[in-house]
Amino acid sequence: MAQGRRLASAGSDPVRWLLIGVAVLFLTVFLVLPLACVFIEALARGPAVYWRSITDSDALSAMLLTLLTAGVAVPLNLVFGLAVAWCVAKFSFSGKTLLVTLIDLPFSVSPVVAGLAFVLLFGMQGLFGPWLAAHDIRIIFAVPGIFLVTIFVTVPFVARELIPAMQAQGTDEEQAALLLGASGWRTFWRVTLPGVRWALVYGVILCNARAMGEFGAVSVVSGHIRGQTNTLPLAVEILYNEYQFAAAFSVASLLTLLGLAALVARSLAERLQRRQAALATAATLSE
Amino acid sequence: MRLHFARASVLPGFGLTLGYSTAYMGLLVLLPLAVFPLWASRMDFGQFWQAVASPRVMASYRLTLGAALAGALANAVFGLVTAWVLTRYEFPGRRLADALVDIPFALPTAVSGIALTALYSKNGWIGRYLEAAGIQAAYTPLGVALALTFIGLPFVVRTLQPILEDLDPELEEAAGSLGAGKLRTFFRVVFPALLPALLTGFALAFARGVGEYGSVVFIAGNKPMHTEITSLLVLTKLEQYDYAGAAALALVMLILSFILLLVINILQWWSTRHFGEGA
């Protein structure tokens, strides 16, 4: 795609190397060092301690809950993202800016505020608390509460990636497909979705990373019951507070690896996309 | 307000998707957030004012907004350089550097907080050199700004990258061949085209910084009037069983976030009008 031309800029330009130097230094200090710090601290007491920390029963149950939480929050937000992107990108209606702003809201709201909202809603002192207690339904300080806040903080991720992608797509192809007699669903699956799949993948990856890594909001509603309502980020804090630093960083590194795996998946996806694009270009040229 | 459809569309599913999205947002986002005005309305104005405008709270606004602004500014400068380098130049490790930009998204905030504190405290890898230079980073407003720079970086880079990729190099080349100096070309031709995206990235980083908690609370010193962020004050009020006060403060933060986001979206709308669809 743009690959060929955009990298063709001036050759032996000192400004170029200066800029590369500044960027690399900045990335190293701000991103690589914290990352390295996590792994070095994690292995500070040797691989045996590392292995024991991440296979500890509390850590495992925390991991299970974390994966479960992501497994609930990501699909829900994926469906929502597709729906909202469809109506925002393909149609024009009043109140659109407001809707888009509201989608972004969870993303800039402090996680503490998000957690507090659910406490005030479902806590015993909250709006629905007495009713829930009377019917013995537990939401906060139980797994449903963790799901709810996680969904809340990850609402924008898929939608935010999909909206611009669908906007860029325009509506001509879909209109053509519909005129040719394809059903609405079929048009969506065959025309719209393939065009935005990489945005979708990226959105899901970001959503997943945030869902697994959320700390502040989950901390407010979790109750911190060991083996029951602790997620991995909370387990990190607990271990840190128990002076088990190597163990804390081991669990942290596990979370980081999960996040990094998502990033690797993303760059693989991108590479695949480039190759496909190149093939497509080659095909059109040979025609 | 009357719904209007500027484009009479033949595409189906508008009612379904809009209805679903609105219901989902309403139930999962708006309903929870609606509790704040409700709780805050239980206070009279004096109590409300006391909760959201006492000197300690005002100091926390100054710190939170100031550090978020500093972080967003640093990201605007270095993020622009990074995005430029990543899209315009080929150099060994470019792919890796590109992937690294997402680390702050991938790293759990509590982990970032602990790692940053370990780095910048006076016996840390970076902190010890800063200490030697007489600069204290961890547990000062500077530390908060550093953490928010870390958090905000991907926003600026990732908003700028697509715009830089789409920007036609021929335009620059033309300007160059017409005799415009490199710097002049950049500031006359490239920068104006980047400005809306840069502003959006800046505002996103800023908005995220204002709300950030996990990565900041470890590195902030949490001293009243000095290094206490507003999110922490919400928790402090809560732990004194002052639910209404916490809700009032949360409401203020919420309104602030909303205004910031509204500005971002209006900015985007404005930029689409000025630079065309797809820019």
Added chain:
Amino acid sequence: MRAFGKRLGMLVLFVALAGAIPAFAAERHLLNVSYDPTREFYRDFNEAFGRYWQGKTGDTVVINQSHGGSSKQARSVIDGLEADVVTLALAYDIDAIHDNGNLLPAQWQARLPNASSPYTSTIVFLVRKGNPKGIKDWGDLTKRGVEVITPNPKTSGGARWNYLAAWAYVLKRELGDLARLKDPAQARAVEAAQNKAKAFVAELFTHVPILDTGARGSTNTFAQRGLGDVLLAWENEAFLTINELGADKVEIVVPSLSILAEPPVAVVDTFAYKHGSVDLAQGYLEYLYSPEGQRLAAKHYYRPSLPQHAAAEDLARFPKLELPTIREVFGTWRDVQRVHFSDGGVFDQITKAGK
């Protein structure tokens, strides 16, 4: 039919859980919501109690623990974290569970011996090895160049004890005898002493560079980040830190006077009744006062309320110092909270005035 069977099964289970059919050995659950520094103690204690309860009733007990800052934990219970028992850092937090949630009676403190505190503790200083700044007593903390690490009294129970211990020290220094506090004839001297105390505590907090949100955060700041010259710490935390870091890094300094910290325990009636676990919850707390409970408390550096049950070598580790109680110096916890730590209270005033 199946639904009926299921319901019957649940009913049987429920009755069995309620302890009405003690003949069936059951698995029973208990949630203990506690504060930060008790993690190690309750890990041991829960194991011992599990053995004891199984021997007594045949039931196995699964005890779930939740730890965090004391006020945060109390608030979680108020908001619906269904604790059967709470074991917190100070009585005010359990009072708050009564005041805000009405989950237990106002007189909860009268239900167990020693004002419902099975163990006590106090506040001591932790300094760097060799005590380079020459810290001996509270007065040394405000010397030029001394940095003190303590958590924020607004968010940490332990930090409130730190603050109150410093205050009590000045009152004792000014008045000579704390009994004069209660003497109406001494009102002027007492007022002067109170002003001195306020000035001292204000001065003390100008020496604090970082206020972590909890006791454990402060210990990490002092021990791991190497910040500050003195850490104001729970006595048991100080011992624990030495065990963790090694005696070659830090040492304990015992001031002339500190405060008797009484971390209380209570059954949360509403939830215990709801779970049908009142007997278990009560048994659990009573076992804290048993010889085994007291021995374990002392082993984990809590001062046992019945020292005759503790091992002599454990007791020998506790330094002797003057330990007035909150009641002797300040009155009730509700008063303390209102005067000192509420919004606009003394702590807010002194941190606002500070540089």
